[in-house]
Amino acid sequence: TTMLWNDRLVKKEEIKLSIEDRGYQFGDGVYEVIKVYNGSMFTVTEHIDRFYESAEKINIVIPYTKDVLHKMVYDLIEANEIVNGYVYFQITRGSSPRAHAFPQPTTEPVFIAYTMKGERSIENFEKGVKAKFVEDIRWLRCDIKSLNLLGNVLAKEAAQQAGCYEAIQHRGEIVTEGSSSNMYGIKDGVLYTHPTNNLILHGITRRVIMSLCEEIGLSVIEEAFTTEQAIDMDEFFMSSTSSEITPIIQIDDSIIGNGKPGEWTRKLQAAFDARVQQLGSL
Ligand code: PMP
Structure with a gap:
């Protein structure tokens, strides 16, 4: 399967995440789940807007425009040939030696996205x-x-x-x-x-x-x-x-x-x- 690792489409095995990622140590990040029906994302604009709003509320700056993120996620769904299922994505504040306060200087956020197949219940x-x-x-x-x-x-x-x-x-x-x-x-x-x-x-x-x-x-x-x-x-x-x-x-x-x-x-x-x-x- 293909996943998104920051802005790159890669094989799952290629992804390397740090044990010092603040997502792993503090849950310091935000996420979204979008449903795919018949190859199309449902209410994609609303989900992407909420993703940026959630990130902003915890002072994470997403390093892509909404349009670029939309295209990245769309390409992922195509790469995995998802007809009915979900796309999950998250961003964390990035990796830094463990300390509660935000790292200074600011770390690079880490973005991950992957797809799941699934039919309606x-x-x-x-x-x-x-x-x-x-x-x-x-x-x-x-x-x-x-x-x-x-x-x-x-x-x-x-x-x-x-x-x-x-x-x-x-x-x-x-x-x-x-x-x-x-x-x-x-x-x-x-x-x-x-x-x-x-x-x-x-x-x-x-x-x-x-x-x-x-x-x-x-x-x-x-x-x-x-x-x-x-x-x-x-x-x-x-x-x-x-x-x-x-x-x-x-x-x-x-x-x-x-x-x-x-x-x-x-x-x-x-x-x-x-x-x-x-x-x-x-
Ligand atoms: N509340 C909580 C706590 C949730 O995790 C979710 C699922 N994302 C919802 C409500 C429903 O939100 P949505 O309709 O955007 O999936």
């Missing part, structure tokens, strides 16, 4: 999944798509140990987001989701969903809801690049609605599929 989309409430113990800059994912890792592990697909994190009573997804409840024909502040990642799929709600005439209130309100919702679902719109039919021991993906959720899924189809025809 149709069964989850159709049947829905179970989720588990997990206390949100992460830091207060969850808006940054940081390589520091320990809180997210522990939350997902707790969910999977309990036989659940995803964790629903909450700070005290307030539901924030999943371990790698955003969360939504629908009650009496209104969709509720946590506002985009420092406590959640501003999901790209979430942005698409906000536009789809307008398209299908579903009212949205971007207000946080509690765990108690969550289990009383008529419908519940999660969203992410890989999980798209995945219905949640059970949280811990509580069945949501009638235990099946809800009407509005299905409409959103259909509208989402239409967006993906449009991409293929471009």
